[in-house]
Amino acid sequence: xxxxxxxxxxxxxxxxxxxxxxxxxxxxxxxxxxxxxxxxxxxxxxxxxxxxxxxxxxxxxxxxxxxxxxxxxxxxxxxxxxxxxxxxxxxxxxxxxxxxxxxxxxxxxxxxxxxxxxxxxxxxxxxxxxxxxxxxxxxxxxxxxxxxxxxxxxxxxxxxxxxxxxxxxxxxxxxxxxxxxxxxxxxxxxxxxxxxxxxxxxxxxxxxxxxxxxxxxxxxxxxxxxxxxxxxxxxxxxxxxxxxxxxxxxxxxxxxxxxxxxxxxxxxxxxxxxxxxxxxxxxxxxxxxxxxxxxxxxxxxxxxxxxxxxxxxxxxxxxxxxxxxxxxxxxxxxxxxxxxxxxxxxxxxxxxxxxxx
Amino acid sequence: xxxxxxxxxxxxxxxxxxxxxxxxxxxxxxxxxxxxxxxxxxxxxxxxxxxxxxxxxxxxxxxxxxxxxxxxxxxxxxxxxxxxxxxxxxxxxxxxxxxxxxxxxxxxxxxxxxxxxxxxxxxxxxxxxxxxxxxxxxxxxxxxxxxxxxxxxxxxxxxxxxxxxxxxxxxxxxxxxxxxxxxxxxxxxxxxxxxxxxxxxxxxxxxxxxxxxxxxxxxxxxxxxxxxxxxxxxxxxxxxxxxxxxxxxxxxxxxxxxxxxxxxxxxxxxxxxxxxxxxxxxxxxxxxxxxxx
Numbered sequence: 286x287x288x289x290x291x292x293x294x295x296x297x298x299x300x301x302x303x304x305x306x307x308x309x310x311x312x313x314x315x316x317x318x319x320x321x322x323x324x325x326x327x328x329x330x331x332x333x334x335x336x337x338x339x340x341x342x343x344x345x346x347x348x349x350x351x352x353x354x355x356x357x358x359x360x361x362x363x364x365x366x367x368x369x370x371x372x373x374x375x376x377x378x379x380x381x382x383x384x385x386x387x388x389x390x391x392x393x394x395x396x397x398x399x400x401x402x403x404x405x406x407x408x409x410x411x412x413x414x415x416x417x418x419x420x421x422x423x424x425x426x427x428x429x430x431x432x433x434x435x436x437x438x439x440x441x442x443x444x445x446x447x448x449x450x451x452x453x454x455x456x457x458x459x460x461x462x463x464x465x466x467x468x469x470x471x472x473x474x475x476x477x478x479x480x481x482x483x484x485x486x487x488x489x490x491x492x493x494x495x496x497x498x499x500x501x502x503x504x505x506x507x508x509x510x511x512x513x514x515x516x517x518x519x520x521x522x523x524x525x526x527x528x529x530x531x532x533x534x535x536x537x538x539x540x541x542x543x544x545x546x547x548x549x550x551x552x553x554x555x556x557x558x559x560x561x562x563x564x565x566x567x568x569x570x571x572x573x574x575x576x577x578x579x580x581x582x583x584x585x586x587x588x589x590x591x592x593x594x595x596x597x598x599x600x601x602x603x604x605x606x607x608x609x610x611x612x613x614x615x616x617x618x619x620x621x622x623x624x625x626x627x628x629x630x631x632x633x634x635x636x637x638x639x640x641x642x
Numbered sequence: 643x644x645x646x647x648x649x650x651x652x653x654x655x656x657x658x659x660x661x662x663x664x665x666x667x668x669x670x671x672x673x674x675x676x677x678x679x680x681x682x683x684x685x686x687x688x689x690x691x692x693x694x695x696x697x698x699x700x701x702x703x704x705x706x707x708x709x710x711x712x713x714x715x716x717x718x719x720x721x722x723x724x725x726x727x728x729x730x731x732x733x734x735x736x737x738x739x740x741x742x743x744x745x746x747x748x749x750x751x752x753x754x755x756x757x758x759x760x761x762x763x764x765x766x767x768x769x770x771x772x773x774x775x776x777x778x779x780x781x782x783x784x785x786x787x788x789x790x791x792x793x794x795x796x797x798x799x800x801x802x803x804x805x806x807x808x809x810x811x812x813x814x815x816x817x818x819x820x821x822x823x824x825x826x827x828x829x830x831x832x833x834x835x836x837x838x839x840x841x842x843x844x845x846x847x848x849x850x851x852x853x854x855x856x857x858x859x860x861x862x863x864x865x866x867x868x869x870x871x872x873x874x875x876x877x878x879x880x881x882x883x884x885x886x887x888x889x890x891x892x893x894x895x896x897x898x899x900x901x902x903x904x905x906x907x908x909x910x911x912x913x914x915x916x917x918x919x920x921x922x923x924x925x926x927x928x929x930x931x932x933x934x935x
Contacts, residue, residue: 594745
């Protein structure tokens, strides 16, 4: 077990807690950079997709995992990002200018949506965001001038730094750079006073308010920041898909994002990457399951939602801390080797918290 | 005259929303959780009715009663085995759990029954009656009458029966109910079973209109609008909210040209958002249950 003796405040807010962290994360980045040397195009495409999912996951994690606000309509932000990006590129705006505009637009959309509905808490917020997701999907269908409606909208693949987005190695590097940048941004937001305020709101609204956190402002800010990250992911997703249709951004995508953060582990940025890997490989996993099941069941289209639901229920009931939580448990087990106590992570017995007055 | 015709159609579809919303409200009042799988339970009800009436060839009323019974028992064990474990976790966990359950039900239905669209014959199918130039289909009539009957049964149950009063007591204050010797856990499971049974009734009544396939579970989402409008926690509110949503939807569909294209599909959600923004207490809420920031 490693104990870090902190003597300075800067040590407390360090991104890397100790040299071991620094070493392993640098190694991870090096491996990620070197991956195109060993993997072929198909796997690079999959990993790019996982990077995009991770960025979207960071967005939702800031909102749900750190501020404690559920959103069942986050695919709307992916859609806003994707359509804005495609629209700008179609009108001849270069890639490097389009991405910041997308981020600003999704930030503003997040704030605009956030301000009216954030007076709601808990279940009401979940229902409201669900409804907003449906409304957004319909807007994408009906606002044909902007989105091409049901005909869809082809995404231009412009040159950027002299390279084309059709080149999967280049696209992989773009996604990787954006993921690392998003990760750094998220870590920095979360260790700033803003991030601390988010966590305070999650843990107790009353306590946060007593300590001077402006609940409405910070909730709206959380929504906007979350929207900005998700919008960025949407812009990259537009390149990945290549052709936008409104039914991509449906409720199923929103719920997939929720599955991502729940499976990865609520309240941890590591969890977004673990969750994205899981969700990214889920279709393959289901394909493998189909092979092992009898063909009468294996060939059914209903298998996918069923497994989706089963995984969700399983994680909520038996592994509420997600994959990252499991990893922490395993790590702690080896650090404390003979003296590990099962109770360390045991769910506390709690009573229903009432929203009623 | 056209307006009255629209109102009748609206009331009929609104009754279905109201019944599903009633399921939300019963569970929310008791346990402060929202069952996002309510629409999927409705779908299961419709499918079970199809199996009993359409395939096994049972008499309509027998099949109806048996369906409601099966789904009610299913709802009881759903709470007793799965949902109860989550009590005390943050609201988010319950939301995710019931969404996951909904996916399982939908997946199960499409594996077991298939993805085709089914129908079964009812005594009301295809019959209409004319009244002063108004055309009322028997199906709509059956929905309205069925809702009214169910509502009065529930009213008498909650007012006069011992279990009904125990349910109201447990909803009011769990701890006090325990002290009075009410088996609160059992009562909560019973509330889940009533709620599932009501959803099954809605499913069977709806089946002749929309036919039976997995997409009818989406009704559950529109029913949220009804429940919120009625003030999530009020039983008459749920029905009134449902009827208002049904009428608004009909009107939006007819006068689409004056509004904007596609307004019918999202009108329920628009009403929901507007209610939450402008008057989050809802129409019938007796206490301010929505915290404001």
